Amino acid sequence: MEKYKLLKLVKKHGTPLFIIDHEIIRENYRRFRKALPKVQAYYAVKANSEPEIIKTLFNEGSSFDVASYNEFIEVYGLIDKWREKKKEFFIWDKIIFSNTIKDRETLRKINKYGPLVTYDSFDELKKIRESCNKAGLILRLKVPDTGSQVEMASKFGAEPGDASNLIKKSFDLGLKVEGLSFHVGSQCTNFENYTSALSITSGIFNEARKRGYELDIIDIGGGFPVLYDSNVPRFEKLADILNKELNRLFPEDTEIIAEPGRFFVATTSTLVSEIIGKAKRENKVFYHINDGVYHTFSGVVYDHWIPNFHSFKRGKKEICAVVGPTCDSFDKISLAEHLPCKLGIGDFLYTENIGAYSTASSTKFNGFEGAKILHINN
Numbered sequence: 001m002e003k004y005k006l007l008k009l010v011k012k013h014g015t016p017l018f019i020i021d022h023e024i025i026r027e028n029y030r031r032f033r034k035a036l037p038k039v040q041a042y043y044a045v046k047a048n049s050e051p052e053i054i055k056t057l058f059n060e061g062s063s064f065d066v067a068s069y070n071e072f073i074e075v076y077g078l079i080d081k082w083r084e085k086k087k088e089f090f091i092w093d094k095i096i097f098s099n100t101i102k103d104r105e106t107l108r109k110i111n112k113y114g115p116l117v118t119y120d121s122f123d124e125l126k127k128i129r130e131s132c133n134k135a136g137l138i139l140r141l142k143v144p145d146t147g148s149q150v151e152m153a154s155k156f157g158a159e160p161g162d163a164s165n166l167i168k169k170s171f172d173l174g175l176k177v178e179g180l181s182f183h184v185g186s187q188c189t190n191f192e193n194y195t196s197a198l199s200i201t202s203g204i205f206n207e208a209r210k211r212g213y214e215l216d217i218i219d220i221g222g223g224f225p226v227l228y229d230s231n232v233p234r235f236e237k238l239a240d241i242l243n244k245e246l247n248r249l250f251p252e253d254t255e256i257i258a259e260p261g262r263f264f265v266a267t268t269s270t271l272v273s274e275i276i277g278k279a280k281r282e283n284k285v286f287y288h289i290n291d292g293v294y295h296t297f298s299g300v301v302y303d304h305w306i307p308n309f310h311s312f313k314r315g316k317k318e319i320c321a322v323v324g325p326t327c328d329s330f331d332k333i334s335l336a337e338h339l340p341c342k343l344g345i346g347d348f349l350y351t352e353n354i355g356a357y358s359t360a361s362s363t364k365f366n367g368f369e370g371a372k373i374l375h376i377n378n
Contacts, residue, residue: 003312006272006350009374015274015348016291016371018359020048022056022378024268029060032224032260035239038246042096044222044261045071047356052375053265054078063094065222065259069106072097091115092136096219098181098259100124100140100156107131116217118181120158122169129173136178137170138219139163141204143197148185148223149304156183163204167213179217179255180205186262186303188223189231191238195245202249209251217255218246224263228306228353235263262356269355271296271371275347276325285320285341289349292324292331294365296358300333303357307334309349315340322349326366 042065043057066072096116114134142157170177184193208215225232277288299305320339324331362370
């Protein structure tokens with residue numbers, strides 16, 4: 001968005017202001033579908049759970065990946081007034097609980113819908129049998145995630161060597177395994193992770209079918225790269241690899257699904273923050289702004305996101321620090337931003353491509369409310 005438009009919005013709404021452009025959401029969704037036409041896209045709600053985002057993707061025909069009952073309810077609200085049979089079909093066809101560990105209460109609440117749920121351990125199987133025996137199961141596998149921005153393998157996924165036993169035990173308990181899933185890590189720029197994961201998964205999938213287990217779903221997870229900078233390989237290159245490998249490794253009747261989150265929303269949002277304080281510390285300019293790592297910049301901490309700051313004003317630039325408003329010294333967003341050194345209190349900065357894993361994990365630490373969220377083109 002042009003700078004003058006951002007400033008116009010700031011004048012009307014104040015700061016910090018988090019602007020979400022729904023036209024970009026639609027463009028990202030359509031780009032994904034065009035590049036991977038055989039893949040059903042389940043938006044990972046955790047990336048940004050704003051109800052308006054969910055509604056826009058719902059209207060585009062997206063399916064949804066939810067991690068909790070509250071995320072499920074956000075999606076369910078859009079179909080609440082539908083006929084019961086139509087609702088049941090939507091939940092069965094377009095929602096997956098991809099969090100491999102679910103509490104008993106959540107399982108009991110969703111049992112009547114018979115949704116897809118993931119698992120990666122025998123203890124989770126027993127819990128599902130007791131509390132959600134109508135569910136369709138997806139076994140999540142541990143796969144390589146080297147080089148991804150956020151790794152997953154240390155917390156999720158069954159060892160490939162345990163997969164056959166976990167599939168057999170599921171059927172022994174009277175449950176139905178419908179397919180396999182994996183996740184190569186968030187913001188994956190090492191495409192060998194995908195090829196390795198598909199190779200591992202296809203071996204297990206095809207062997208299970210030979211043994212008479214009617215698996216028919218492959219969930220390739222998320223991790224699809226966002227073009228944060230020129231070093232990130234283009235998504236279309238990955239899509240070409242995926243299309244070829246999926247056709248080569250799996251039978252034609254296999255249903256392929258994916259869980260894009262960051263890819264749909266990262267580039268949709270811009271944050272405008274205000275400089276509320278300025279100091280010189282160890283010969284470096286520190287800009288204190290009214291947003292920080294406990295709020296919209298939370299992704300700097302747990303998503304390993306590298307922030308970017310831009311000034312509305314020109315001037316001689318030098319390496320500056322940008323820090324948050326809280327009383328915690330941990331609240332340092334970046335200690336190396338190339339910004340004009342003559343900015344003052346009341347001037348504004350803007351940050352691009354901040355739509356994923358930002359407001360979704362914002363807190364109210366120190367009593368700060370966080371950014372106001374503004375939706376445009378929705």
